[in-house]
Amino acid sequence: MKFAIFLSCFALLACLEHFYPRRLIVQAKTARWGLHFFCLGIFQVFVIFLPALTSLEMARFAMAHQIGLFHWLGLELGAMTAILGLVLLDLALYWHHWLFHRFQWLYRFHRVHHSDTALDLSSALRFHPLEMSLSLLYKAAVIVVFGIHPIIALSFDFLLMIMAMLNHVNWRWDPRFEATLRHFIVTPDYHRVHHDRNSQRLNLSFNLSVWDKIFKTYKPYVYEDDHKIDLGLIEPLPSQTVGDLLVQPWLEEKT
Numbered sequence: 001m002k003f004a005i006f007l008s009c010f011a012l013l014a015c016l017e018h019f020y021p022r023r024l025i026v027q028a029k030t031a032r033w034g035l036h037f038f039c040l041g042i043f044q045v046f047v048i049f050l051p052a053l054t055s056l057e058m059a060r061f062a063m064a065h066q067i068g069l070f071h072w073l074g075l076e077l078g079a080m081t082a083i084l085g086l087v088l089l090d091l092a093l094y095w096h097h098w099l100f101h102r103f104q105w106l107y108r109f110h111r112v113h114h115s116d117t118a119l120d121l122s123s124a125l126r127f128h129p130l131e132m133s134l135s136l137l138y139k140a141a142v143i144v145v146f147g148i149h150p151i152i153a154l155s156f157d158f159l160l161m162i163m164a165m166l167n168h169v170n171w172r173w174d175p176r177f178e179a180t181l182r183h184f185i186v187t188p189d190y191h192r193v194h195h196d197r198n199s200q201r202l203n204l205s206f207n208l209s210v211w212d213k214i215f216k217t218y219k220p221y222v223y224e225d226d227h228k229i230d231l232g233l234i235e236p237l238p239s240q241t242v243g244d245l246l247v248q249p250w251l252e253e254k255t
């Protein structure tokens with residue numbers, strides 16, 4: 001079911017960015033999408049060997065053994081605990097992203113995502129499989145520590161999947177609408193600032209944009225300055241094949 005929802009959202013957003021593109025992308029779409037879907041495919045192979053670590057399974061485990069803050073406090077599933085759980089997971093994800101930019105050994109994996117010299121819907125799939133696996137472990141630990149209910153964990157996974165596509169989509173929005181929305185959630189323009197090679201440690205939020213303001217990592221998006229945003233790494237990769245992306249963490253350090 002998750003894959004069907006993913007494909008439906010992907011197809012819808014693909015149509016929107018095709019008919020209403022935000023920026024011109026010169027790279028061939030088939031090559032970009034092929035590369036990025038391959039990254040996702042490799043990770044899915046990893047997941048086959050780690051089924052017990054998925055958010056849902058970890059949440060079920062925490063509930064079955066009554067482990068985690070929510071269970072210890074006796075908080076039943078309700079509207080307030082659902083909102084609290086989703087917000088806590090989003091906050092945890094902000095710090096996850098912060099860590100992957102703060103520590104060089106983690107950034108080596110994350111820079112695979114940042115080495116993209118354009119941004120479109122498929123960029124949401126472009127992560128090194130080991131980064132995705134580490135993220136899976138991190139999220140599993142957070143779910144157990146807080147004792148997140150399985151329904152909340154599953155809902156967050158869906159939200160994250162949709163928001164990741166929405167953050168990267170190359171779909172032109174009304175500037176006033178986008179300017180209002182970015183006060184609350186991460187929009188494509190907001191997230192593009194994070195992909196500027198000169199401001200990668202800023203705009204680290206994934207879903208709610210408030211974390212950047214609280215933790216002082218916020219950089220405003222200025223519509224008139226969009227052309228100054230330079231996507232990718234300071235030293236771009238000479239080529240971008242599947243092999244290049246997979247070995248990138250072990251190559252000479254590039255920022």
Ligand SMILES: [Zn+2]
Pocket residue numbers: 097101110114194200
């Ligand atoms: Zn990043």
